[in-house]
Amino acid sequence: MRARPSGIKPNRLSIALFAVLALPVAGTAFAQDAADQQEEEQAAAAPAQASEDTTELDRVTVTGSRIKRAEIEGPAPVTIITADDLEQQGFSTVYDALNTLTQFTGSVQNELTQNGFTPNASFLNLRGLGPGYQLVLINGRRVADYPLPYNSQSNAVNLNAIPAAAIERIEILSGGASAIYGSDAVAGVVNIIMKSNYEGDMVTLRGGTTTRGGGDTGRAQWIGGKAGSNWSLTYAFEYLEREAIFASQRDFMDSYRDDPSVDPSDATAVGGVQMRDSFTGAYIWPGGIDEVCGRFSEFETFAFNSATPNRCYYYGYPATQAIRNADDNLSAYLYGTFDFTDTLQGFAQLSMTDADATLSSSTQFWQSGHVYVPELGTIVNTQRIFTPDEVGGKGAQSSKYSERAIDVAAGLRGTMFSDRFDWDATISHGRYELDVKRPRFLANKVSDYFLGPQLGLDPILGAYPVHNFDLDHFFNPIDAETFSSLNTMVKTEAESKVTQASFVLSGDLFELPAGPLGMAAVIEAASQDYELISDPRIRPDYAGDEPIYNLTGTGGGGERDRYAVGLELSVPIFDSLKASLAGRYDKYDDVTNVDGASTWMAGLEWRPFDSLLFRGSHSTSFRAPDMHYVFAEESGFFTTVLDEYRCRRDGLDPTASPTDPNNCRDNEYQYSVFGLRSGSTELEEEKGKSTTVGFVWDVIDNMSVSVDWYQIELEGGVSDINTGYLLRNEADCRLGQTRDGSPVDINTAGCQYFLSLVERTGIDQVNDDEIDQFRSVPFNQAKVETSGVDATWKYRFDTDRLGRFDLDLGWTHVLKMEEQDFPGSPVVNTRDHLQYFNFRSRVNWTATWMKDDWRASIYGYRWGSLPNWEETGRIAPYIIWNANVQKKITDNATLGLFVNNVLDKLHPEDDSFNSYPFFWRAYSPIGREVFVQFSYQFN
Structure with missing residues (x-):
């Protein structure tokens, strides 16, 4: 919209009536029109300018505030990543790019955790507080959570479900923002702004692979738009297909002999086939260990030392695990506007993602537990690992994830009172559906195959079952057909939904001596629900005839309604000093002890010179308990x-x-x-406080520096005991x-x-x-306090002969992280604790060169040291370099070469890391990736 005239002075009656109207209103982000988005993108791409340049900009809305303003920087720091930035960093997915930003110091479970609860989802961890403590928005609106709970406990947004082709920019507010956005904005907000008012068509094709093997990737994007005198339509489509990478394709993690803490000849492995006397501890090998172990192609006999007997081990057990899933993803995005009049516009948005993934874990194993075997006259316990040959080859034990996400929004927006106020009415619905199929043993079938029927209780203790153990079946390989007959497909279905409506009003209330009093007010209502239906055969209370062996699951479902009102003010005190105030009240209607939550925010901006801004903000925040913490079934x-x-x-x-x-x-x-x-309905909201203090300084033309200190405190954090x-x-x-x-x-x-x-x-x-x-059981128990420093440096300079150079540098350093697990328990300095595996510091940098038809970029990031596994010191930092070069080969066509992880860097060495995969999960085992990209712009 247009910049507001500042000279109108309404009478006192109109001011009073308008204030009464505005007070009950609270907010969601104000949707921007094309002019706003173009100005904001330009501002994000360019270094901060002197105020005489800045004030020429139209007013725009940035995630840190709902009030439109001419100044780009506000009282709270906001990082803006444009679509062009994402491309220059070289990544194929939104998550891969965001995960390298400095503020995301916490690690999360990922595809290396194939046995986890969410091995096909990608979550962020801002400030190390956890995946659910930053609010993820699309165009300022909440989206449906991933239907499966992270770590079987909490809910968060899956970044994989967001179509990358449709992204205009991403804004990251790192600091508490519940007074603006409500629950979950404890550590900050990630607002993904989608494209609008795009004209023309562009097709981009990308293909590549890894130099260490596996992971062939292909991606096709089509972005386009049309416009008429009073309408516009923007569309984007993306297809991504990515081949799986298996541990067997990485020689540093395909065997337990890769354990760096011992000599390969002394490495510990899983018992391939073993039967042990429960009383004496002696191993039983009918026909001798060499004879038995030699029947299995991948098992080996070995003794750890002279004091231990030989055992039959399987060193390659992890080789069949996928370290990156196979993906087949299709996404589409549509956004349209229609101008009914000069002051009234309708808009609608639709985004959809259909994703199929194939996940592979290590082959299955079976244990008998303690059983009495009459033939042996004793109680034994056993373990049997199945080799790839027995299960039908690599990938034969794969799980299938089918996911569908849809987000639709529609509304009206316009102006009133001679264009002094903007308003926006939006209704939206988001839905995420998921189906999982996993092959697992039928407990009764596999037990019958090896044990046969139970014949009573043992004659020694009278406590353990008696079986005529089939020693021939147990000590010999089976074929793939037999293995398949012992298995079934375990099915899980899950769905999450969010429906919301909001009305936003913003503008200038009246003139003060130092300028207009800006206001944004919103009223909001939302309904959220989810349903997780796990296969009944994996639930603890299952009493049917076909229980599943060695697999448990979680189910649950529930709903909650939420209503909110709030008000935000921008108050000019002097020409150089401005205050920001915000308050919000959220009312929850659900079964928990959360009734209502009031939050507030206050900020200051002081500009003693045109080139220098001092800023600070303090806010309270809250977080309603994750729905699965509340509604989880046993x-x-x-x-x-x-x-x-x-x-x-x-x-x-x-x-x-x-x-x-x-x-x-x-x-x-x-x-x-x-x-x-199981969940608990007795939970209350988590409460927090957030403070930021810093400055932004335009050192010289085209060079700016910012430094901000942050502190976040959270009390009553929900966690399992x-x-x-x-x-x-x-x-x-x-x-x-x-x-x-x-x-x-x-x-x-x-x-x-x-x-x-x-x-x-x-x-x-x-x-x-x-x-x-x-x-x-979950409790409101944890207390966390963290603080640190964010710093950025940006510089752009032009040369007559060598072209233009853009340099960016970002740095985050965690100064403090303290946690208290339970009231009365000691406060632990987790930042320096040798079992704390979040990064204390992160740095990233970009250098871009442009001249004529050529463009090249170098992007790098450094993650600070982590403790070594034996907790005696720290290991080296992790440094990755990406690079790309592009050439405009015609007026419409561009060809580029992208290389991620140019130096083929792997995890830092840790000779004490004796747990598979022998490095921390935050490090990537993928190695170097090479892509060729072709783009064509249609006129």
Whole structure:
């Protein structure tokens, strides 16, 4: 829209009536028209200019505020990434590009976590607070969450479902913004602005591969638009196909012998086929170990040292795992406007994504548990790994993910009171559907194949089942047809939806001595719901005839309604000093203890000179509990725990270092335990505070520097009860004293509660009172405080002979990260803790050169050091370089070469990392990628 005239002085009555109208209104982001978006993109691409240049801009809306303004910088720092920036960085997906920005210091589960709950989704982690603590918007509107809960607990937006071809720019506000946007904007906001008012057509084709093997990629994009005297239509289509990469295609992670902490001849592997006497610990090999192990093509006999017997190991067990999924994604985007009059415009938007992915994990295994075998006269426990030959080859055990996302919006916008005020009324609906099919063993079928029917209880303890174990089946390979007959497809269906309506009003209320009083006000209503239907055969309460072996799942579903009002003001105090104020009230209608949440924000901008801005803001924030934390049905999971009760019972020290002989790191005290989990309707909102202080300085023409300090505090963070905290308190109550010997009253309500969450069957010769299962429940318990510094430097200079150069540098350094897991537990300095695997610092840089028909870019990023795996020091930083060069070969055609990870850099070396894949999941094992790109612009 046009810049507002500043000379109109309405009478007091009209001001009062308008203020009464505006107060109940609160907001979603104001949609910009074509002129606004063009001006903002130009401002984002160019370094900050002197104020005499800046004031010539039309007023625009940036994510940090809903009020249109002429100044680009505001009281809170906002990072803007344009579509051109995304291309110059060289990445094929939105997530890959955003994940390298400096503010996203936290790591997330990704495709390396094939056994996780969301192995086909990509999430962001702003400030290391977690995937759900930044609000992700499209054109200022909320979108549907990924239907599967991250880590089986929380909800977040999947970046893979956003069509990259349709993106105009991405704005990242790093700081609390609940007073503007409501729940979830604790660490900040990621607002993805889509294209509009595009004219012409452009087709882009990209193809490439990795130099280490696998991962062939093809991408086609078509972006276009048409316009008439009173209408416009913008469209974008994208197709991405990407081949899987398997661990077997990376020689540094295709075997347990890649463990850098030991000599390859001493590497630990999984037991390929083994049967062990539960009383003596002796291994049983009918016909001898060499004979049995030699029947399997990939198993080997080995003894760790002279004190241990030979065992039959499988070193290549991880080789069949995909380290990047196979993807087949199609997305489309449409945006249209129609001008009914000079002051009234209608608009509509539609975006759709249809994605199919193939995921592959390691081959399956089977364990019998403790069973009595009459032929052997003892109780045994067994393990059997299945080789790729047995399952039908690499990829035969793949899971299929089919995902469909749709987002539709429509509305009207216009001006009133002689163009002094803009208004926008929008209604939208987002939906995300997902179907998963995974091959898994039918528990009864695989048990019958190896064990046969149960014949009673053992004659020794009277506690374990008796079976005529089929030793021939167990100690010999099976064919793919037999393996397939023991399997079934486990199906999961999930859906999430969000429907919302908003009315936004913004403009200048009246003139103050230093300028107009700007205002933005909104009223908003929304409904959100989800449904997660897991296969009933993987639920803990399943009592049917076909249970699934070694797989648990989570189900759930619920809905909530939300209403919000809010008001934002921009108050000029002096010519050089401006204040920003915002307040919002959100009302929740659901089954939780969240009723309403009020948040506020205050900011200051001081410009002592045209080239210098000092800024600061303070805000409160809140986050309603994730819906799956509330509505999750009972589900099961396995996790490794330290059994503190048995450790302390036996006179050992759970806090001792691994080198201390008095430690309890032995497998006798650390083992896998089955847990039960469900949601809680007793949860309350999480509350936070956020502060930023900094400056922006135009040092010289075309050079600017910004530095901002941030601090975020969060209280009452929802989290499942920490297993270490639970088992420590359970041990205190069972033993009647704490670790330091202080007495504990086991009859207190607290002790009774902790004891009720942990089940033990009692002491016998086999399990020695091990934990059978425990229950995990979510609480408003965690407290987090983090602070740090963001800095940027931008410089553009032109030369007569060498062309134009653009240089950008960004840096984030985390100064503090402290966490408290539970009220009363110690506050831990996680930033410097040797088990903290988020980055303390990140840097990225871009150098772009343009001359005539040529353009070249170098993009790089550096992630700071992480602790080594043995917790004795830190490893080297991680530095990646991308580069590309493009040539305009005709007036309409451009050809380019893109190389990501030019130096073929892998993870930093850590000789102590003895857990597969032998490096931290944040590092990429892909290596160098090379792409050729061709673009053609149709006139």
